[in-house]
Amino acid sequence: MTSGAPRPTIAVVVFPGSNDHGDAVLALEGLGADAVPVWHGESELPEASAVVLPGGFSYGDYLRCGAIARFAPVMRAVTRFAGEGGLVLGICNGFQILCEAGLLPGTLRPNSSLSFVCRDVSLLVEHADTPFTTRCEPGERLTMPVKHGEGCYFADDQLLSELEVNRQVVLRYADNPNGSVADIAAVVNEERNVFGLMPHPEHAVDPLLGPTGGAAVLGSLVEAARERMLAMA
Amino acid sequence: MKATVLVRPKHGILDPQGEAVQSSLRHLGFAVDEARVGRVVDLELEGDDPERARAELERMCEQLLANPLIESYEITVDPA
Numbered sequence: 625m626t627s628g629a630p631r632p633t634i635a636v637v638v639f640p641g642s643n644d645h646g647d648a649v650l651a652l653e654g655l656g657a658d659a660v661p662v663w664h665g666e667s668e669l670p671e672a673s674a675v676v677l678p679g680g681f682s683y684g685d686y687l688r689c690g691a692i693a694r695f696a697p698v699m700r701a702v703t704r705f706a707g708e709g710g711l712v713l714g715i716c717n718g719f720q721i722l723c724e725a726g727l728l729p730g731t732l733r734p735n736s737s738l739s740f741v742c743r744d745v746s747l748l749v750e751h752a753d754t755p756f757t758t759r760c761e762p763g764e765r766l767t768m769p770v771k772h773g774e775g776c777y778f779a780d781d782q783l784l785s786e787l788e789v790n791r792q793v794v795l796r797y798a799d800n801p802n803g804s805v806a807d808i809a810a811v812v813n814e815e816r817n818v819f820g821l822m823p824h825p826e827h828a829v830d831p832l833l834g835p836t837g838g839a840a841v842l843g844s845l846v847e848a849a850r851e852r853m854l855a856m857a
Numbered sequence: 858m859k860a861t862v863l864v865r866p867k868h869g870i871l872d873p874q875g876e877a878v879q880s881s882l883r884h885l886g887f888a889v890d891e892a893r894v895g896r897v898v899d900l901e902l903e904g905d906d907p908e909r910a911r912a913e914l915e916r917m918c919e920q921l922l923a924n925p926l927i928e929s930y931e932i933t934v935d936p937a
Contacts, residue, residue, distance in 0.1 A: 687921070687922070688924060691921060691924075695921075724924075730926070731924055731926050731927055733927065734873060734874065735873075736871070736873050737873070738873050738874065738877055778870075778926070778927060779926075780926070803871075803873075
């Protein structure tokens with residue numbers, strides 16, 4: 625990252641029960657963005673080139689993960705932002721919220737083992753032509769941690785074949801930790817501006833703390849956000 | 858007016874919770890071939906028109922109480 629490059633603003637939404645927004649802010653700042661936390665009760669987003677929904681247990685994960693958070697005031701603004709082509713990244717609970725909100729296809733169910741999994745996983749990059757994976761090569765492996773009890777991605781047969789045909793399955797687990805259909809770890813919407821993944825890129829950016837596979841994903845996002853900022857200027 | 862919504866995993870959807878319950882019941886010596894685990898939502902509604910209530914409950918299920926992709930639901934309205 626060139627230190628002189630202009631820094632795009634990225635909004636990081638904080639729900640009651642979010643717990644990974646701090647790491648998300650630190651990781652994005654380290655990769656060249658200005659990260660701004662935004663409380664869930666806000667009905668407007670700040671001027672930003674991208675939005676991140678972080679991990680955690682929004683609203684206690686009551687009913688179904690993400691089911692209540694999707695009705696937070698800020699989600700109307702996020703939906704509008706996404707509809708205008710804005711870049712939206714959902715990590716773990718953020719991915720669950722995007723699915724519940726209908727911004728991403730499919731849903732996340734309890735892990736097939738019924739156990740919480742917390743470990744590093746190896747991910748296979750399927751597609752590099754999304755704003756979230758431009759720094760990756762198709763076929764490349766990225767290592768980053770998962771930590772979830774409800775990360776089993778589900779799509780019925782018809783949806784699954786649509787996802788494959790439209791090249792929306794962006795990352796797959798090399799060793800499936802949760803029973804996700806077709807080993808799916810990350811999907812993008814058809815327009816390719818909304819992306820969700822169960823693994824945590826924000827926990828994997830600093831070699832001091834372990835694998836750094838997350839820097840490829842978040843670095844791609846920062847770069848895409850910068851291009852968007854410059855294009856809008 | 859009281860109403861009950863029963864949400865269950867759709868037919869054909871793998872239900873790991875149900876499988877765990879079934880296997881525990883078998884360990885206890887019960888002859889159980891299958892168990893499926895859903896959830897019950899009991900509601901106390903304003904108003905006294907059961908037809909209207911049913912229509913509202915449908916919308917509650919579609920918007921929040923169930924995820925139509927993986928869950929089916931059953932609505933019971935008790936007009937008493």
